[in-house]
Structure formats: structure tokens, C-alpha cells
Amino acid sequence: xxxxxxxxxxxxxxxxxxxxxxxxxxxxxxxxxxxxxxxxxxxxxxxxxxxxxxxxxxxxxxxxxxxxxxxxxxxxxxxxxxxxxxxxxxxxxxxxxxxxxxxxxxxxxxxxxxxxxxxxxxxxxxxxxxxxxxxxxxxxxxxxxxxxxxxxxxxxxxxxxxxxxxxxxxxxxxxxxxxxxxxxxxxxxxxxxxxxxxxxxxxxxxxxxxxxxxxxxxxxxxxxxxxxxxxxxxxxxxxxxxxxxxxxxxxxxxxxxxxxxxxxxxxxxxxxxxxxxxxxxxxxxxxxxxxxxxxxxxxxxxxxxxxxxxxxxxxxxxxxxxxxxxxxxxxxxxxxxxxxxxxxxxxxxxxxxxxxxxx
Numbered sequence: 001x002x003x004x005x006x007x008x009x010x011x012x013x014x015x016x017x018x019x020x021x022x023x024x025x026x027x028x029x030x031x032x033x034x035x036x037x038x039x040x041x042x043x044x045x046x047x048x049x050x051x052x053x054x055x056x057x058x059x060x061x062x063x064x065x066x067x068x069x070x071x072x073x074x075x076x077x078x079x080x081x082x083x084x085x086x087x088x089x090x091x092x093x094x095x096x097x098x099x100x101x102x103x104x105x106x107x108x109x110x111x112x113x114x115x116x117x118x119x120x121x122x123x124x125x126x127x128x129x130x131x132x133x134x135x136x137x138x139x140x141x142x143x144x145x146x147x148x149x150x151x152x153x154x155x156x157x158x159x160x161x162x163x164x165x166x167x168x169x170x171x172x173x174x175x176x177x178x179x180x181x182x183x184x185x186x187x188x189x190x191x192x193x194x195x196x197x198x199x200x201x202x203x204x205x206x207x208x209x210x211x212x213x214x215x216x217x218x219x220x221x222x223x224x225x226x227x228x229x230x231x232x233x234x235x236x237x238x239x240x241x242x243x244x245x246x247x248x249x250x251x252x253x254x255x256x257x258x259x260x261x262x263x264x265x266x267x268x269x270x271x272x273x274x275x276x277x278x279x280x281x282x283x284x285x286x287x288x289x290x291x292x293x294x295x296x297x298x299x300x301x302x303x304x305x306x307x308x309x310x311x312x313x314x315x316x317x318x319x320x321x322x323x324x325x326x327x328x329x330x331x332x333x334x335x336x337x338x339x340x341x342x343x344x345x346x347x348x349x350x351x352x353x354x355x356x357x358x359x
Contacts, residue, residue: 049223057069098308101288120149140176184213186212230320232317316339
């Protein structure tokens with residue numbers, strides 16, 4: 001009994017690389033930063049802000065920058081390059097599992113196997129170029145590489161668990177609306193990401209939203225230096241279903257080694273208890289596995305799958321801080337907690353003045 005279940009687990013566990021890919025895609029959402037257009041009221045920095053009002057802004061971007069300076073607002077440098085390290089642990093629930101063979105339509109096996117909460121751990125390094133189009137609107141792209149592991153527990157019909165490891169890549173784009181008055185600021189960030197892994201049929205899309213409210217503590221001696229702290233909420237939304245495939249020969253790279261005698265017979269007994277539609281697909285798969293274990297070349301015979309999934313909790317709280325050394329350099333860290341997601345980020349951002357002067 002346990003060996004037929006082991007076979008099922010090998011198939012289904014290989015599918016969960018798609019789940020961890022999703023989490024990798026989602027983690028790229030936490031790349032917005034604390035710098036923003038603001039108007040400070042600190043009397044110690046009056047000379048600095050008076051100089052802003054007198055400034056003749058010679059660049060095209062951000063649009064309306066000259067008018068903002070005239071009103072006493074301080075604007076971040078237009079272009080930015082940032083790199084970040086991010087780690088995350090998140091729970092994912094699987095609502096439905098469909099399995100097929102080669103080009104056949106997949107059948108639903110959800111009623112015959114049940115999984116506990118899947119825990120995915122992800123580490124990634126991201127790179128993000130960005131620019132302020134308007135004093136309150138930033139647009140950016142995101143590129144990331146990382147590694148992930150997914151722990152998958154089976155709770156019915158027997159207790160069993162395994163962990164899968166693999167590498168993933170992702171890219172995306174987004175925009176940030178931000179602003180402040182005095183020491184207070186707000187940030188609303190939206191981005192869309194697409195992840196890629198060989199086992200999946202197509203890239204996985206994800207949408208991410210975070211909202212931050214914070215306070216900026218400006219250095220008394222320097223108006224361009226300070227420490228910002230904030231709290232907020234972060235939401236992730238993923239495509240509900242993921243499809244992919246795995247070759248039968250990849251399920252058993254060592255052939256029959258390690259399998260108990262009667263392995264195929266036990267699989268056939270399990271399949272006999274399935275409804276007719278599921279039984280047909282299961283027997284096709286079992287027959288090809290039998291061929292492979294007997295030394296017959298099964299070529300590219302593969303098992304296809306579709307997973308219907310959801311995040312255990314789409315929302316979590318975030319707490320962060322950013323030290324701004326000057327308008328060029330910022331160092332940021334952020335912690336996500338509560339809900340069913342924990343995360344940690346550290347990021348370095350370099351900004352520079354606009355390159356394109358007005359004609």
C-alpha cells in the first residue's frame with residue numbers, strides 16, 4: 001500500500017515546483033522603496049528648501065518637477081538602480097489535482113489523495129531599474145533569480161512528506177504612487193510578475209499590492225539625510241491553476257532499485273478501486289511505468305497535470321526602515337509577518353539625476 005502511494009507522491013510532488021515558482025514570483029513584489037516627493041516644515045532646513053524653490057530644473061523627467069520645486073517640494077533623483085536579497089516562507093493550499101497521460105484529458109484525483117498545508121521557502125536576488133515619471137509616480141522593471149524548496153505533506157490515506165528543490169527566474173514591471181507632507185508619507189505599490197521554470201507549460205502571472213504609511217526622521221544638520229520607518233499591508237494574488245508535465249523515466253531515474261517486490265501489482269490494485277475514467281488514465285500510466293522498470297524504452301511518455309491552488313492567507317503585515325545617506329544612496333530593510341507568510345528583505349538603492357535635458 002505504501003509503495004503505490006509513494007508512486008502517486010512522486011508524481012504529485014514533482015508538480016509542486018510550480019507552487020514554489022509562484023512564491024518566487026510573488027516575493028519580487030517587495031521591491032518598492034521609501035524615497036518620495038515631500039514638503040518638509042522643519043525650520044532648521046529652511047535654507048535648503050529655499051534653494052529648492054529657486055532651482056531652475058533643466059531636465060525632462062520627472063514631468064512637473066520644476067513646478068514642484070517652486071512650491072518647496074523635495075524630489076528624489078529621477079533614475080534608480082537597486083539590488084535586493086529576499087527570503088520568504090509561505091503556506092499554499094491545493095484545492096484540486098488533475099492528472100493525465102500524454103495528450104489525454106486530465107482526470108480529477110482530488111478525492112483520492114489529500115495534502116496538508118504546503119510550506120514553500122524561497123531565497124532570491126533581484127535587480128530593479130526605475131524612474132520617476134511624475135513627482136508622485138514611479139515606474140520600474142524587476143528581474144530576479146533564486147532557489148526554492150517546497151515541503152509537501154500527505155495526510156490521507158497515509159502520512160508521508162517530501163521536499164523538492166529547484167531554481168527559478170522571474171521578471172516583471174510595476175508602478176508606485178508616493179508622497180508626503182512634513183515627516184509623514186504614504187506609498188502604494190502595484191506590480192505584475194511572470195515566473196519561468198522548465199516543468200511548467202507557461203509562465204505564472206502574479207499581481208502584488210502593498211500599502212505603507214510612515215514617518216521620516218530627518219537629520220538636523222542635513223536635510224537630505226534621515227531615517228524613515230513605516231508599517232503597512234501586503235497582498236498577493238496568483239493565477240488559480242498551473243499546468244505542466246513530467247516524463248515517466250524522470251520519476252524513476254534508478255529504475256526498480258529501492259522498490260519492493262510487487263510494486264506494480266499494488267499500483268494495479270489501487271487503480272482497480274478508482275472510478276472508470278480515473279482508472280483508464282491510471283492504468284495507462286502504470287503500464288508505461290511497468291515497461292520502464294522492465295528496461296523498455298518508454299521515450300517521452302509523460303504525465304500531465306493541472307493544480308488548482310490558493311494562498312493560505314493573501315494578506316500580511318509589513319514593517320520596515322530605510323536609512324538615506326544622501327539623495328544618491330539608500331539602505332532599506334523590511335520584515336513581513338502575521339498571516340501565513342513571513343519574509344525579510346535588505347536592499348541597496350543608488351539614484352542619479354536625470355540624463356535628458358529639456359531642449
